[in-house]
Amino acid sequence: MSSDIIFYTNPMSRGQIVRWMLEEVGAPYDTELLDYATSMKGEKYRAINPMMKVPAIVHRGRVVTECAAICAYLADAYPEAGLGPRDEEKANYYRWLFFAAGPLEQAVTNKSAGFEPGEERAQMLGYGNYDLAVNTLAGHLEGRDYVCGSRFTAADVYVGSHLLWGIQFGTLPKLDTFVAYTQRLEQRDAYRRAKDKDNRLIADIQAAAS
Template identity: 60%
Template sequence: MAGIEFYTNPMSRSQIIRWMLEEVGEPYEEHILTYGPEMKSDAYLAINPMGKVPAIRHDGKVVTECAAICAYLAEAFPEKGLAPKPEERADYYRWMFFAAGPVEQAITANSMGWVPEGPQKEGTVGFGSYERTVNAFETAFDGKDFAAGDRFTAADVYVGSQIIWGLQFGTLPKKPGFEAYAARLTDRPAYLKAKARDGELIAAMQAAEAN
């Protein structure tokens, strides 16, 4: 059995972790879960009480939440060079968790039509406003090619996924900084390998449903 177990559904944020696993390059065992009873089963709830994917199990320990899994895998396999160097840590943690916090909240609120009205309500929510969050997010790439500096790290898997999906589905505007950054990521061999595997799984699921 592989040292990493990966609990996933290809039509989910699990695609982020598939990409991260391919960047790490270690063998892993995938467990494909369907939405509904299987994902809410007692067996899986014992792994993730939220009853959602993705999750990984490594050396007997479970890690959930995409940003946490990316950070964990980078540290678990330091020889892969995906964890931050000392001088990269500030931007690495800042932008990974900015993407996981304010950006995720702002995109969700905007998609749902939830708009904080006035300074007081903006101060109550963690992201302030969608526009302010988006503008702040674009500054992540001022003067550098990647989230933590001039090289690719695990932060780019999470931050990059947010931006690639945001541009694809229209939840983020097509700002020049976002588009240039996404273009630097989507031709990476690990990204392409992950997309191909999830594409195969999605096609198989859709074919099964059609029959």
């Protein structure tokens, strides 16, 4: 019997974010592995995501794409997991979930691509400049265990994934606040399960290609 969730991914992609979220939710899911050259561009998957990128999920026939949206959707769809915001957490939850999906990602992507706007153009951009975006997030996390305070939520899966990835590959600085925050996240059982699954899949792909 198939699961309610079909998870479309490639282990060497942002699908790792959604894998972690799925493990946190704890609901059963079926995984469909796609490769960049063929199946991700095929008609079957284009009907699910015309952008031809992963990840995506189909939950009871409903398609959700974009990592931040998937994390928020799954928190809502499975409230028993306790990953959605309580009333007093909603301001921080939504603010920083969308901050990571917008200003932070734009700032990191543009800097990685070699585009750093001068002062005269900074006002045109949603993030101002790279340092401003990075320091704004660091300022929020200072003195907090998680995005919403003392409790882990789906916002930490998404925000934390940006920081874990950025620190690993050097696109974000190893600020003490960032390092302490990501170290807490790495201790989560769901995070470790997700990493183990994706690392095994990556090893299989690399072995098959050698």
